[in-house]
Amino acid sequence: MLNLLDTVASTGTVSLTAAAEQADLPTSTALRHLRLLTNRGYLTKDEQGLYSVGPAFVRMALASYQRGPYARLTNAAQPGLEQLVDATEESAYLAVRDGAEAVYISTAESRRAIRHVGWVGRGVPLEGTAVGLALLDDPQPLGSRPRVHCNTGAIEPDVTAVVAPVVATEQVMAAISLLGPANRLSGKRLHNAAEAVADIALEVSLNLASPDQSSR
Amino acid sequence: MLNLLDTVASTGTVSLTAAAEQADLPTSTALRHLRLLTNRGYLTKDEQGLYSVGPAFVRMALASYQRGPYARLTNAAQPGLEQLVDATEESAYLAVRDGAEAVYISTAESRRAIRHVGWVGRGVPLEGTAVGLALLDDPQPLGSRPRVHCNTGAIEPDVTAVVAPVVATEQVMAAISLLGPANRLSGKRLHNAAEAVADIALEVSLNLASPDQSSR
DNA sequence: CAAATAGTTTCAGCCAATGAAATAATGATG
DNA sequence: CATCATTATTTCATTGGCTGAAACTATTTG
Numbered sequence: 383m384l385n386l387l388d389t390v391a392s393t394g395t396v397s398l399t400a401a402a403e404q405a406d407l408p409t410s411t412a413l414r415h416l417r418l419l420t421n422r423g424y425l426t427k428d429e430q431g432l433y434s435v436g437p438a439f440v441r442m443a444l445a446s447y448q449r450g451p452y453a454r455l456t457n458a459a460q461p462g463l464e465q466l467v468d469a470t471e472e473s474a475y476l477a478v479r480d481g482a483e484a485v486y487i488s489t490a491e492s493r494r495a496i497r498h499v500g501w502v503g504r505g506v507p508l509e510g511t512a513v514g515l516a517l518l519d520d521p522q523p524l525g526s527r528p529r530v531h532c533n534t535g536a537i538e539p540d541v542t543a544v545v546a547p548v549v550a551t552e553q554v555m556a557a558i559s560l561l562g563p564a565n566r567l568s569g570k571r572l573h574n575a576a577e578a579v580a581d582i583a584l585e586v587s588l589n590l591a592s593p594d595q596s597s598r
Numbered sequence: 599m600l601n602l603l604d605t606v607a608s609t610g611t612v613s614l615t616a617a618a619e620q621a622d623l624p625t626s627t628a629l630r631h632l633r634l635l636t637n638r639g640y641l642t643k644d645e646q647g648l649y650s651v652g653p654a655f656v657r658m659a660l661a662s663y664q665r666g667p668y669a670r671l672t673n674a675a676q677p678g679l680e681q682l683v684d685a686t687e688e689s690a691y692l693a694v695r696d697g698a699e700a701v702y703i704s705t706a707e708s709r710r711a712i713r714h715v716g717w718v719g720r721g722v723p724l725e726g727t728a729v730g731l732a733l734l735d736d737p738q739p740l741g742s743r744p745r746v747h748c749n750t751g752a753i754e755p756d757v758t759a760v761v762a763p764v765v766a767t768e769q770v771m772a773a774i775s776l777l778g779p780a781n782r783l784s785g786k787r788l789h790n791a792a793e794a795v796a797d798i799a800l801e802v803s804l805n806l807a808s809p810d811q812s813s814r
Numbered sequence: 815c816a817a818a819t820a821g822t823t824t825c826a827g828c829c830a831a832t833g834a835a836a837t838a839a840t841g842a843t844g
Numbered sequence: 845c846a847t848c849a850t851t852a853t854t855t856c857a858t859t860g861g862c863t864g865a866a867a868c869t870a871t872t873t874g
Contacts, residue, residue, distance in 0.1 A: 384634075384635075391662050394662070397851080399852080408832080408833045409833090409851085409852075409853090410853080410854085413854095414831080414832090424600070431851090434666050435666045438604075438701075439658075439659065439662065440663060441696060441701040441719055442603075442719075443607075443655065443656060443659020443660065444659065444703065446650070446651035446659075448716065448719055450610055451651070452656060478653055480639055480652070480653035485653050487653075487657070502664060503658070503661030505657060614822095624863080624865080625820085626822080626823080626863080626864060626866095630863090647820090
């Protein structure tokens with residue numbers, strides 16, 4: 383049942399048989415489940431009989447995004463992400479841990495013609511990635527300058543990541559990740575980017591610690 | 599099971615007993631379900647034992663938001679929402695239907711000090727609301743000027759809504775909704791707002807029909 | 815410290831979910 | 845147009861897993 387939800391959500395648009403196969407269920411069972419999920423609004427079925435996520439699902443997700451535990455995080459981080467874009471001209475993301483993966487949950491996009499986009503909602507392994515190193519970092523005492531992790535081509539060739547952890551209550555809560563083309567993120571620019579990422583990660587951490595005015 | 603998911607997602611943060619009560623389940627059953635959902639990453643349990651939505655959920659939601667059936671809609675509508683804010687100085691929303699409710703799935707915020715915010719992810723009844731009238735409107739032929747529906751105080755006192763349907767493939771797919779304080783949305787301003795909403799709803803409909811350049 | 819409240823474990827009983835198979839609808843192919 | 849292949853849907857006898865009362869533990873409160 384949840385497998386089916388997963389399948390549909392991650393595939394985007396699936397037929398009954400495809401979904402059943404992926405979820406490893408007989409079609410009759412899959413059909414029943416898909417129907418149930420559709421009735422509840424979690425999924426929708428278009429005129430061709432293909433399933434995709436429905437309004438109830440999107441709604442819950444959006445609501446939780448504004449209220450749930452990540453709300454404080456995203457609110458605290460968003461201005462930082464935008465500053466980071468201003469400072470580096472590359473795209474900035476906020477990532478959290480999900481089991482053995484890191485998931486990007488919000489972004490501010492670079493305004494350059496060539497830029498990194500569309501990774502919000504995407505997960506990448508912690509293993510072998512800069513964001514993984516940052517999220518698994520030992521939490522530094524609040525207020526100290528965070529370590530910055532860099533990596534090129536771990537997920538996609540020619541993409542360089544510059545990442546630093548955000549800490550709160552003695553835990554690494556999230557990571558600020560700057561992503562851009564490898565040829566733009568090298569030498570002096572890379573060095574500046576690393577500085578900026580560290581600055582912002584620290585700032586966001588402090589922001590989380592003391593719920594001051596800032597935000598909207 | 600899905601009831602529990604709903605409960606947690608809509609409440610934001612709940613204890614076992616509270617969730618069990620809301621979902622009308624014995625605590626033992628609720629516990630089992632909550633654990634399962636937690637293991638799957640749909641929910642998380644904080645140190646105080648309270649449940650809230652988890653990273654997997656947020657992730658799926660965000661991903662579907664970028665890929666699923668609403669992606670075209672939100673992409674097509676976003677520039678329109680922003681134009682609407684420029685033209686009217688009020689907050690603009692995009693809403694879709696979910697059973698007997700309308701759900702706001704994206705927004706562009708007014709830049710005035712007093713403004714309507716935070717309804718993304720929120721559902722309101724179709725019954726008795728302007729957005730409801732718009733979503734239940736008979737679909738007009740593509741290209742014709744959409745009817746505009748207005749209402750004050752249906753959900754919250756002193757909030758005026760100005761809404762027009764977005765049509766595609768002979769169906770009302772969504773609605774463009776402008777929300778602001780009643781005292782600012784009256785007389786001449788209201789009239790202008792209605793014009794602007796109609797313009798934009800039409801533009802978005804045309805946009806959906808012909809996947810032209812525009813968007814990012 | 816007692817008493818109430820919240821969370822967790824256990825387990826026998828039973829019912830609701832299961833999936834094989836048959837049927838209908840759809841759509842490819844010669 | 846007939847035939848075959850694929851996909852969707854319905855049916856129903858069977859049983860495994862889910863259920864929830866009860867007992868127990870942990871935590872909070874007065």
